[in-house]
Amino acid sequence: MLRCGLRPDHYTFPFVLLAAANLQSLYHGLAAHASIFKLALHDVDHVQHSLLTMYARCGQVGLARKLFDEIVVRDSVSWNLMLSGYAKMGCAGEAVELFRRMRSEGLVEPDEVTLVSVLAACGDLGDVSLGMWLEELVGEYGLVLNSFLGSSMIDMYGKCGDLDSARRVFDRLAKKDLVAWNAMITGFQTRWQVGLPPQPDLKKYKSRSDYFHAASMLASQKYDIHKLLFEAGVMLRARMSGLTKLQNVEIEAVAVEELANRDLQLVGSQDESAATLALKMRVQRLPS
Template sequence: MLVNSIPKPNFLLSKLIDLKDFNYSSLFFSQLPHPNDYAFNVMIRGLTTSWQKYNLSLEFYYRMKALGLKSNNFTYPFVFISCGCLLMVDHGRLAHSMVFRSGLGLDCHVRHSLITMYARCGELGCARKVFDDITDRDLVSWNSMISGYSKMGFAREAVELFGRMRGEGLEANEMGLVTVLGACGSLGDLGLGRWIEEFVLDSKMEVNSFIGSALINMYGKCGDLLSARRVFDGMVNKPVVAWNAMITG
């Protein structure tokens, strides 16, 4: 492309990042004379998802703002993910205020990442406020809030919110079921845990390594080792986490 003078730097940068070559991508970006918002967004996404270099992701975000480039709904979700992973809630709040100023508060990806960021930083009140302000909640919105409660040790709130979600007619997916099973184990809620297993079987969902391990862990914490062993023996491919859950139980 260089030899034949094909000027498509943004296209090439995105493909280099897809190849997960950090050094080459960084070098290529540094050679761009005037990187635009697309180039910055691509780098921020790569730094957050491909390389988990969260500090550098935030550095690129602030460089982008210093150049007067406009952040958008392709920028903020990855900025919030980085803030959450670094537990930098102050930077997250500052970016949150910019979301409101730019009118991006209704974007679903921005809202989901906001909930996750606040929850990871222990600001469950802020996460819940973002969640409650969503009028058209989808499954990702519910899962983000339920997961936030569960990971921060608020198992009862996670189970209660799961009940509300079911009451509004939404069917849980694999991610939501695994999260709630963890909360059931923490609470010793064997009844709900058994209901989830029945739901999985009735829905003809695959009892894969994630759901199977979560069920074993839940039954083990609730003291029902016969059910835990039954699930364990029924798994065709047993990952290490399933063995560990069974041994621990």
């Protein structure tokens, strides 16, 4: 573009900065920032947002904060990007401090994206009292406890070791998607309440973390299998075939158990043959 003599504008640089962020190339990000300053585009809001994103993804939260402090009029996007950058880079204390500053200034009202970032920081700090305060703010700001916000809150309580509060939030969710289920299951892992033997066979799993991952996958896939049980036989065959290719014996065993214990009430020879074939395929490979 530059070789063709074309002048980049405020629409050009967000794409360049996003590419630098995805590559985590600070060199290209700094070069783009220099060009932005030369072209006097540094006061354009969406260029500022892209710069914050680039610096945060490149791990330069200090430079991101310097840029943030230089922004004269900060909108909700600017605040959320800085908070998210802190939370993702493990700067939990700085994220909470910035959130308190946001509230004290009172110029921008926090939204669900704001609270999700602060909840993540709270979980890293293990501060359950701060988490309860954030939960109260959800009602104070009139926000809806959807899966996006609820899952973050469940994850926070789980990290803080308060599984009763995590379960309370989980039960309050009107719609529980897989993200919410997995957040709750992951919280239970800390107390070995995942439905697998309390003494893991570490010869099979390379480490305890691998065991936890397998436990979470087993529980989430079991829920997924429940949903798929009454779908068409072709879909059932595809799911069982997929499990075979993955060679996941634990999840396959759950599938067979669920199929064997439930009356599928399948109608039509095609569905019946699909279910029968799936059962035969798996029973032969079940561990004794």
